[in-house]
Amino acid sequence: MIRKVRLFTPGPTPLLPAAQFAMAAADMHHRTPEFRALYKKVLAQLKVFVGTEGDVILLSSSGTGAMEAAVTNLTSPGDKVLVLTAGKFGERWTGLAKAFGCVPEVVSVPYGQTFDLAAVKKALENAELKAVFVQATETSTAVRHDLEAIAKLVHAAPGKPLLIVDGITGLGTTHFDVDAWGIDVLIGGSQKAVMIPPGLAYLSVSERAWAAMETSKNPRYYFDLRKERKNAVNGETAYTPAVALVAALGAALDYIAGQAGGDLAKGREALVNNAEKNAEATRAALLKMGFTLFAPSAPAAAATAVAVPEGMDSGDVVKALKTRFAAVIANGQGEMKGKIFRVAHLGFFDYLDTVALIAAMEHIAKDTLKLPVEYGAAVAEAQKIFARG
Ligand SMILES: *Cc1c(COP(=O)(O)O)cnc(C)c1O
Numbered sequence: 001m002i003r004k005v006r007l008f009t010p011g012p013t014p015l016l017p018a019a020q021f022a023m024a025a026a027d028m029h030h031r032t033p034e035f036r037a038l039y040k041k042v043l044a045q046l047k048v049f050v051g052t053e054g055d056v057i058l059l060s061s062s063g064t065g066a067m068e069a070a071v072t073n074l075t076s077p078g079d080k081v082l083v084l085t086a087g088k089f090g091e092r093w094t095g096l097a098k099a100f101g102c103v104p105e106v107v108s109v110p111y112g113q114t115f116d117l118a119a120v121k122k123a124l125e126n127a128e129l130k131a132v133f134v135q136a137t138e139t140s141t142a143v144r145h146d147l148e149a150i151a152k153l154v155h156a157a158p159g160k161p162l163l164i165v166d167g168i169t170g171l172g173t174t175h176f177d178v179d180a181w182g183i184d185v186l187i188g189g190s191q192k193a194v195m196i197p198p199g200l201a202y203l204s205v206s207e208r209a210w211a212a213m214e215t216s217k218n219p220r221y222y223f224d225l226r227k228e229r230k231n232a233v234n235g236e237t238a239y240t241p242a243v244a245l246v247a248a249l250g251a252a253l254d255y256i257a258g259q260a261g262g263d264l265a266k267g268r269e270a271l272v273n274n275a276e277k278n279a280e281a282t283r284a285a286l287l288k289m290g291f292t293l294f295a296p297s298a299p300a301a302a303a304t305a306v307a308v309p310e311g312m313d314s315g316d317v318v319k320a321l322k323t324r325f326a327a328v329i330a331n332g333q334g335e336m337k338g339k340i341f342r343v344a345h346l347g348f349f350d351y352l353d354t355v356a357l358i359a360a361m362e363h364i365a366k367d368t369l370k371l372p373v374e375y376g377a378a379v380a381e382a383q384k385i386f387a388r389g
Contacts (some may be wrong), residue, residue: 036235077101136170
């Protein structure tokens with residue numbers, strides 16, 4: 001039988017055809033009126049997509065580049081910072097902070113869990129903290145954090161630290177109110193919910209964060225946010241941007257707006273709700289097959305992490321889906337490898353993608369893992385979720 005390659009990975013995610021066409025057609029120089037018009041349009045759209053009145057800066061890098069930019073632009077060597085970590089991406093904040101001479105205090109929870117807010121509050125009592133680093137959704141465990149509650153605690157903290165959020169899989173899967181919650185930096189990446197290839201990162205920057213950059217002392221050159229902000233006013237970038245990806249991003253944001261009659265803010269809400277629905281259906285179906293959820297108390301809509309029964313290897317599920325159905329899901333990262341697999345819902349996924357994956361997963365659960373699966377039972381669980389509207 002024909003097998004179509006389908007990505008179900010939490011980045012890179014499936015590509016939007018309209019964005020691919022826009023990329024192919026983007027044969028332009030960046031120091032031209034055409035590019036300046038495109039860049040200004042995309043930056044304006046990004047502000048709506050992120051949901052802020054403040055600036056959004058676009059960088060030609062993967063998401064980690066914007067994480068590094070947040071650290072280098074906003075901290076100085078010797079700064080005490082707080083890292084809230086619940087997985088591999090939280091650990092990346094600790095690594096970045098150390099790499100640039102910060103002294104991180106770390107609040108961590110076991111993989112699959114979210115933070116105890118009392119512990120966060122306690123750690124925030126340190127009046128010397130300059131910044132707090134956290135994920136909105138920890139993609140390695142598929143956990144969603146209660147960012148609104150965390151933001152409240154951060155703003156009540158005596159040191160008035162900046163709040164810097166890796167929303168790379170949170171954007172487009174979670175409702176944020178960036179300005180009202182006082183998120184100083186919120187970071188996104190192109191290969192996640194905005195349905196285009198890897199290579200762009202974007203971040204909102206609050207007025208407080210711009211002010212902090214005036215005195216922060218860590219070195220920065222390529223990722224100098226103040227330089228990018230100055231250029232962006234004229235539709236310019238400091239260096240050669242990933243022109244084709246900018247065109248793709250514009251087309252993708254048009255598509256997202258098109259989901260709500262041209263209203264991008266409403267289209268973003270629809271995109272979040274779409275991820276929620278696919279995630280809910282996937283959880284119900286996988287539970288029915290006999291799997292357990294890895295993050296049952298705070299599951300993300302971006303992806304679902306699933307634990308395989310004791311003694312089984314999640315890598316076998318990943319491999320069997322690939323060889324039998326050309327469907328690509330993600331194994332666990334680091335210590336979670338072999339124990340969990342992850343299925344994405346962020347971006348360009350629809351009902352048919354989800355039920356098809358569940359149907360394929362029934363075959364794998366039955367044939368590869370020898371679970372007592374009855375064909376159609378898990379699919380029906382997903383159908384019930386969708387039928388509820
Ligand atoms: C994908 C991802 C990143 C960025 O990784 P890059 O490979 O640099 O794009 C960072 N944080 C989270 C939570 C992610 O899901």
